[in-house]
Amino acid sequence: MGTVTGPWKQLLLNALESNAHLKDSSFFQLATIGSNGRPSNRTVVFRGFQGNSNKIQINTDCRTHKIEELKHCPFAEICWYFTNSWEQFRINGKIDIIDASDPDPNKLQQREKSWFASSLKSRLQYLGPSPGLPCLSEEPDPEFLDPSKGPVGAFCVLILDPDQVDYLNLKSNQRVKFTSGLSVNGERCWTSEGVNP
């Protein structure tokens, strides 16, 4: 099955460029469905697209709630608001989790690549105590990490494959809905429609 670049991707690349001076322009909110059936929502960091695809990469700790949530329901919606350009992208899709136990060598290579692309400070977090569990004062923060060593067990990569994107521009007051489908020859294709903001 071929992959066609989503027409929304260029809009997103433009937004990233025009907001690049803002440190937090790479932060967005990721909503999942919690184990109790309620919505769950947190800020995460955009780690780029996977190669030339539309797929969005996020690094996370295997020990966080979102992993068990995604194993139960793999769908998520990103809400990404750009404060400088007044643009919002709502990106809905399925998430693939790549952890140390993945049987696919290409995915493990991707995980290693993401690990080395992270700062040493980011990598250190994965050596700390389990996120979300009660603080135990006995646990000292990790202080040293061998920069040449590969990913630790807690490190995993999330790959969100978008199948619907709702774009809103509050400056021009325009809103466009992008939807992916399959064409007659089995290729993924995107359609778009202007909707009321």
Next chain:
Amino acid sequence: MGTVTGPWKQLLLNALESNAHLKDSSFFQLATIGSNGRPSNRTVVFRGFQGNSNKIQINTDCRTHKIEELKHCPFAEICWYFTNSWEQFRINGKIDIIDASDPDPNKLQQREKSWFASSLKSRLQYLGPSPGLPCLSEEPDPEFLDPSKGPVGAFCVLILDPDQVDYLNLKSNQRVKFTSGLSVNGERCWTSEGVNP
């Protein structure tokens, strides 16, 4: 049943104050469960607390998807990230919808109050074509609104009653979970616990 101010509320008021110079510090992301069972996530505007309570107010258009979503599953999670102070509040709770058909006169009064507290430009949006529906070029944008007239049919108020708040401070690297429960005499009370970030 009495209402006790949540200990997280003061943290949130402090964050609002230290980020007040940023126009978008009153924006947050609201996650709900979509009609297709997938998560749904969008940026909305904080319209204050209801009186002296912990309840968070949001104005919205009855014709948006979130209304049907909330009628199906009333739970939501706010993710509110403050870019200046590096603080995140994840606020989970149940949402009450106040629309024109509400039988409770106090709630209708609340809705009217929220309407008049909105700018004329905000109010005009509720007179426009249905949000999310395909654009029809025949529909002109509304241009005039009588400032003394009460809320139009499409205007409704969402009241989120928090029962769990996850607070993260990325500067001090501290995270606290606040959970509400009922005390022996039936009053709502809040407990808090430091957890690993």
